Amino acid sequence: MTQKLVVIGNGMAGARTVEEILARHGDFSVTMFGDEPYGNYNRIMLSNLLAGVETEEGIFLNDLAWYRDNGITLNAGVKIERIDAAARIVHDSNGGATPYDKLIIATGSYSWTPPMKNVHNPKRGYHQGVFAFRTLDDTRGMIRYARDHERAVVIGGGLLGLEAARGLQNHVSHVTLLHAMGHLMERQLDPKAGQMLQASVEGKLGINVITNAMTSEILGKDKVTGVKLADGTVIECDVVVIAAGIRPNTEMVANSGLPVERGIVVDDQMRVQGHEDVYSVGECAQHRGSLYGLVAPLWDQAKVLADHITGTSGVAYTGSKLHTKLKVAGIDVASMGLIAPEHDEDEVIVYNEPKKGVYKQLIIRNDVLVGATLVGDNSKAASLIQHFDRGTALPEERSSLIFDIGGAVEESPEDMPDDAQVCNCNGVSKGAICGVVAGGCGTVSGVMDKTRAGKGCGTCKPLVQRIVEWANGGAAEEDPAASWYVPGVPMPKSELMASIRKYRLTSVSSVFAKLAPGGEDAKSKMGLASLLKMMWGADYVDERDARFINDRVHANIQRDGTFSVVPQMKGGVTTPAQLRKIAEVAEKYDVPMVKLTGGQRIDLLGVPKEKLPAMWADLDMPSGYAYAKSFRTVKTCVGSDFCRFGVGDSTALGIALEERYQGLEGPGKMKLAVSGCPRNCAESYVKDLGVVAIDGGRWEIYVGGAAGAHIRKGDLLTTVGSAEEVIRLTGRFLQYYRENANWLERTYAFVPRIGVDRIREIVVDDTDGIAAALDAAVEEAVQSYQDPWKERAEPATPGQFRTSLPLIVLPQVPVRS
Amino acid sequence: MKTTSLVNLGPVTDIPLGEGRTYAVDGDMIAIFRLRDSSLRAVSAICPHKGGPLADGQIDNAVVVCPLHLFAWDLATGCSQSGQPPINVYPVREDDGHILLGD
Ligand SMILES: Cc1cc2nc3c(=O)[nH]c(=O)nc-3n(C[C@H](O)[C@H](O)[C@H](O)COP(=O)(O)OP(=O)(O)OC[C@H]3O[C@@H](n4cnc5c(N)ncnc54)[C@H](O)[C@@H]3O)c2cc1C
């Protein structure tokens, strides 16, 4: 008979336990309560969210659909206030009473606030500007507040405090870390290692660290103005984050009469002492006297609980050996077991290189590793953790434990034992990965989805990939979706283009109707629009809804929903008359910011959508293409015109290129440059296509360079003898890229993927015999160019330039004077 | 839903197929979308993430994608697909070529 399972706590342990039970086909109807108003998210990732390297979207583990699909009733934002174990009922904050046959308590911990004066505001809970670091709401609040403030103090120099300090640097200019103990991370590191870490944190990251710092008071009446230490020191700040430790959430459980000591007392089957049908897992559970504050042990507990509750007998959780391997604030740290020798016979091996910030210490007892501390270099952490976990005999040559003697060796999947842990965040072994591969899932992303290996901090992804490849007998299967041009149409680019031609699909909606199994897909529209326009030229049926807003209004949307206007200024050359006109328009329309762009153009920022047409008319200049996945600008240097070093007329060539290829659309932006000599003042080596004049009237053409989120020096495609040849080969290369690159694949990825030698064969040497076709195709595109700003007179669609902004403008963009 | 009475927001042809436009109704800003199957959807005009103008977003028959950070919301339920707060949805229909907002 289906039993009623109730779970209190929808955090990492609670949700994971339910997953494990589902995987064992437990016959339960599941009801979950979580007092956070969300589905299940990866709490570990809050550090990354704060640091801005992860989005909120990226940290969700199970979305609402998962609960629905598995028949789980989720009560998010509902707190359990009392457990009536005698009647087997839980009472919630909405006044509801839910009966259960089995109950799991996974209430986790809360962030502990050390006693300090003035930390709480009687009206508001925490003083304004004071934050804990535990939940998504905490993190959101912290980011929102820190953004408008300057100086932050973090209280607590453990792992969490370090992460908080690192993340806050993203939002404020000055961060001080206060730690009550003598050295950082005193529970994982010995004093020496703690000091090395402190030196790195101060030197490399620029975070001020004060140890032996007892915070006694938060200063400020309405808002925080500083903190005061016990010795009287005052540190000015406007944001305070408390990361001084955690305490298990057990009050409600204790009040309900269940056994609570430091945590909820459980036995080896995770049963709450004295209660057959009540279990507890995670940070709130106390097992054999220990509480665990890391996820790996929780996964072990979840497995045992799930086995036991679904009827496997003889399973027991016997505790976890704690080890951590992390990047603390960007610095490698690993720690396991003892942090100091305990017996006279304990063998201690220390390696210390303070200049580089590298410190390694091993503690060995009876030939078995009982403790290790690594700072600044984690390359040997995985093998040390294995020795530590298993207690295997150590090599005679002790130094091989901390150094790769004879060069770095990558761990080879073949040599790893089956139970070697690959993913330390999610506790996935090599065996588990191989099992999934053997079960028929041969893609890296598929294996990651099924096992969650690599879905924590992500550092093990390369190893996961190698194991999948090895288990597959050499190569991982291609992930089919990874090769699709757009997510909504299951075809790679060449196949998609062939089908589009075969059925003569000239509009985005007709592609969806014919080729997309799921029908219309918003996230595929823009890629298809660009592709179709490239393929059909004048025959393309332009459906405006397929365009991104920038391409609908020919301007770049900004964070406050306004747009920017960038008039064309070929080669970065302008005239006094043009400048005067731009200045007049900027004044007339109260443009909040006038800025020179990295591509040598003038950006008029903060323009409301409805004003765009009138501004274009007043400017009466063509569009400068600062939006769209298209040919952007050609940056030029002074060149032989004025520069005493110039050997080629870079300005003239830049203007000629821009005149010819303006507005050309592609799978990604195309940014170009021309420099008049190898001094390279126009930065041509790092452009999608860059041209450099060299002595003797010749020009070098580089392709695949980048200086944005990726930095790459372009590859030399060829050297030619005239400006005409540069113009012709530029068009040919751009057309080849337009036809063959993946959606949003910039040339810095495209060129290395195809290989510059192969591209040279096609574009320069014409070994494939398609050069003439490429030239003709790009010529056709060039001929069909129309200045989009001409649309100002007659909008293409009703309300094309009507405002979409709220009456109250929401995120105010700062205006500088 | 605040509006209990019906409001006529003008001809449906004011909104191109597959796009959205913002309307001010009783001091509220509401984005109305005209799906490619020509049915209408009405949701709050302001993205709860960072205030993006949702009517400038791209849609399909199920979701609207905010133009600022590309998070998606379900047009029928207002639920976020990415753990963001939900947006309001409002009853809306077409009558004799006009957009009628409200029950
Ligand atoms: C910023 C941060 C970074 C971290 N980094 C790491 C890391 O790198 N590696 C690592 O191993 N660990 C890390 N941790 C620790 C890890 O997140 C925790 O060990 C783990 O989340 C504990 O899981 P849990 O399910 O026991 O508790 P939680 O994930 O806290 O879940 C408990 C849930 O129960 C809910 N709840 C509590 N009481 C009730 C009630 N009465 N009714 C209903 N719901 C209730 C809570 O709201 C909460 O959502 C980090 C933690 C934080 C905060």
Ligand code: SF4
């Ligand atoms: S790249 Fe050469 S020609 Fe151009 S400005 Fe610099 S020094 Fe002068």
Ligand code: SF4
């Ligand atoms: S560098 Fe460019 S993309 Fe990055 S924030 Fe500045 S303007 Fe935006």
Ligand code: FES
């Ligand atoms: S403002 Fe809408 S997704 Fe960010």
